Amino acid sequence: MAELIRLGEKGKIGVNVKPKEEAMEEYDLKTEALSTGGFWIILFVMYLPVIGWVATLIFSFGKNKNSNIRNLARATLINKLILLVMFSLLAWGLHIVYEHIRTQLNYLSKLISSLPDNPQNLVTILEKIKEISKYFQ
Structure with a gap:
């Protein structure tokens, strides 16, 4: 910090400054x-x-003197907001993949359960398995 210089004498035009010690104490509290x-x-x-979200908001926007x-x-x-968005997008994507796989497995289950009644469904099942296997290659 540059040294403060008092200009002028009492009664003359000059700069009214605080003593150096007071200025340093005020400066230290803020930084x-x-x-x-x-x-x-x-x-x-x-x-x-x-508690961390509340504490983060209080420290960020409260009357905290220390910068x-x-x-x-x-x-x-x-950082927390970025991570929240990233994990939300990841969870949404995983949910979509899960629902897609669940739908495909339910369809295969129905095809397999109808197999003893009609042997012609075996060809349909094999075609569906080939179609699903493309997603995992």
């Missing part, structure tokens, strides 16, 4: 560095299942 343990505890709390904690919480919030 005080956290220790490794401090970061670990904050991240641990923010990644707890339900390091606020910026860490905002970065964690962005």
Whole structure:
């Protein structure tokens, strides 16, 4: 931090500045560095299942004087939102694949159950198995 210089004397035009010690104390409260343990505890709390979302929102948008904690919480919030979207898309995709496989297996089950009644269905079953096997190659 550049050294503060007082211009002028009492009664003359000049800059009214705080003493250097007061300025440094105010500066330290806003940008005080956290220790490794401090970061670990904050991240641990923010990644707890339900409480973590609340803590992340409080640290991000609350009246937190330390900008390091606020910026860490905002970065964690962005990370959580990205992961939430990614896992939601993955779950949706897996659900679609599951439903497709389930439908195909139900169809094969119905074909196989009707096999003793009509031997001609064997050709249909084999064709359906070939069609399904294309999805797994």
